[in-house]
Amino acid sequence: MRRHQLAQMLILGLIASAGGIALALAIDWFPKVGSHQADRIDTLFDVLLVASVPIFVLVQSIVLFSVWKFRMRPGEELKDGPPIHGSTRLEVVWTAFPALLLVGLCAYAYSVLGDIEKAKPNSMVVNVTAEQFAWHFAYPAAGGGKPVSSDQLYLPANRQIEFKIRSKDVIHDFFVPEFRMKIDAVPGITTKIRVDTRNQRRDYPVVCAELCGLGHATMRQTAHVIPQAEFDSWMQRKEKEAQST
């Protein structure tokens, strides 16, 4: 009787897990992929989903199965369950197995972290300054001249960009959902993130993700990713403008 019930529940649970994993992977969770980092982070998230769904299903199956099979029937008002106080073996299993699983996931997340923060040789620096409630961008000039400043964010495609981020007043947060990367802009210090843009022309929203006051919700901008050649000519035009003023 007991083994039979356990087997019945396990089979139902396995079917539900398989369905749950298929559903979780089928849902389009993320915005478009706009960077190399996004690829890695999306894969990590999928792995986490695959690990999570069976645990979620396990808990739900046991609850639902217990409600179905073990609920009080008429006439059982004064009946008690069997006095089971515990099982050391089970307790060891459900302590050790989650611990191992979690350490494994952490190890994988650690390797992803190393990858998405790795510096590449040809990376380009963009200085970002946040203030209530706008973003300003500055590009170091090629010949070491006056930096090019702009209120528009243009980025070359297929290139690593190192954003160096500062704030003039309160804390802001530089966030491009399609890049999957964000970092706070903190008064007094310079923070940085690296983003490897994809080889694709596209516009992405830049949003402020840290509450910064009454204009927080509207502190939005656009990041224009354009081919390298186009970016170079934009830079040259901007450098000329900077010199003429």
Add this chain to the structure above:
Amino acid sequence: MTVARRLQAPGLPRAGLGLLMGVALAYAIVLPVRSLYGFDPVLDGEAVTIVSLLAAPFGFLFGLGAFDYWFYWASGRPTRAEDHSGHGAKSWRDYFRVNTDHKVIGIQYTVTSFFFLLVGGALAMLIRAELAQPGMQFVSTDGYNGLFSVHASILIFLFIIPVFAGLANFVLPLMIGAPDMAFPRLNALSYWLLPIAGTMMLLSFLAPGGSFATGWTAYAPLSTDVPVGQLFFTVGVQFAGASSVATALNFLVTIITMRAPGMSFWRMPLLVWANFSTSLLVVIATPFVAASQFFVLLDRALGFNFFVPDRGGDVLMYQHVFWFYSHPAVYIMMLPGFGIISEILSVKARKPIFGYRMMAFSLLAIVVLGFTVWAHHMFVSGMQEWIRVPMMITTAIIAVPTGIKIFSWLATLWRGVLHLDTPMLFALGFLTMFVLGGISGVMLAMIPVVIHVSDTYFIVAHIHYVLFGGSLFTIFAGVYYWFPKMTGRMYDERLGKLHFWMTFIGFNATFGPMHLIGLKGMPRRVADYADQFAGWNLFISLASFVVGLSTLVFVYNMVASWRGGPRAEANPWRALTLEWQVSSPPPTFNFDEVPTVVGGPYEYGVPGAVHGVFKKPAEVTATAGGQE
């Protein structure tokens, strides 16, 4: 009584006078000091407000009589020995007095907290109304920031934390066989600090420039920058925190010193273990949030430059100090709920708790680990990078003791005889929902995922699965479970079940989709959002109104049942723990005879098992059916 008499006797009239004297004191301090320093203008609104916010509550408490006994004692005048005439509440007026009876205080605490739940919930309805469509409809952006800031602060500091203290205040002394809490006068003071903190936070809406609008996190330097309404949070938190600390000390001493004969630590119900663990967290962690807010206060009031980088200030320091409290605070808001669930599942499944000792140990493990994970709130804050990986590992590992609890509860259900009434439904609802909050919590340990989802609606979804699907479900479960004991009346089972299903469905429809829009990149704490999120936000808003309606069902059930529900038996659930062995509501001094504990608290299914007996200790011989 004449007016003069009334103003001399402790009570609300004198408290009102004390309040005014506190404000007068603020003027009396600010005006001379500012004129001595030659400041212009001599009368500064913000300065007077700060001193008033600190002084007026003490005036109120003094007037109410919260300090009377200590003042008599300190001044060498004869103290009035406690004759217990104030014990028990004979009419509703007794709840508006300083009362030292833990059962009265428990009800004061619980009802006050639920009042703030309704306020916080109403604010949530306004938030969802504004977010139903993109663009601004009802409030200004600053007004919106105020709504969610007060919503979170009220529900965290004035609902979840104190309501657990309230429920435990009522049942914990009964559960351990004690006549009252260890420090009844301190207990009364702890309670009266709460309405002060809550009123202060709500009064901020009247402040020039609007209420505090920097979130419940109040990150500096935004919080040192905004209008004066911020101070109502800065100071309000001090009073709520002081209340927490005082109650936690009271629980610790009560649990350690006032257990009935025979109640060893390993015979304590898990609710007692849970409050023991929570109280340890509160006593150690709460001073840190007090410190973080004093930094803000000193920066604003006296120009200390803690958060001005040009003057050597350090902006990130605020977040470290704040989260060193506020992460343990998540467990402060969860562990008592774990205790409630253990009580209910065992009684309603008619089985002993599976792995009792591991349940207690895992609580203590959470207490210790809870202090090692705070910086996972700061993975994108720009703090030193090396600390992230250790904090990722501890954050993931803290899921292990939590997992032990979940699996042990599931094993408790297995082959039981499940009574599926309202408390049990909420307990099972908690089990199924909290595991989702736990899973998203593990995802939020993984740094690369956090880099993308922090400060988005994914966080909003996670925190509500933990605090609503987790804490609030346990609170509802506990309120229904102990309602007969606290009021002596039975609640309406049909309305209870209706409340559960409306809440359960409305809750999931509200917060489930937030995971998705968060992953899609919608930032949190925004009054307006990109058009791509419009569809889901409308859906979420509509679902949230179902949750709002379900709360009205709950309130009606509670009020109507308390007034006219059928009389409750002493032990309607056939539970073994001591609070059910006395009448409902319990006698004024809890136990007419001191109970002796002879076995574990959850020996369901063991033939003839009892937890406590009402005999003189010498007469107790056999430990009938007990596991020890």
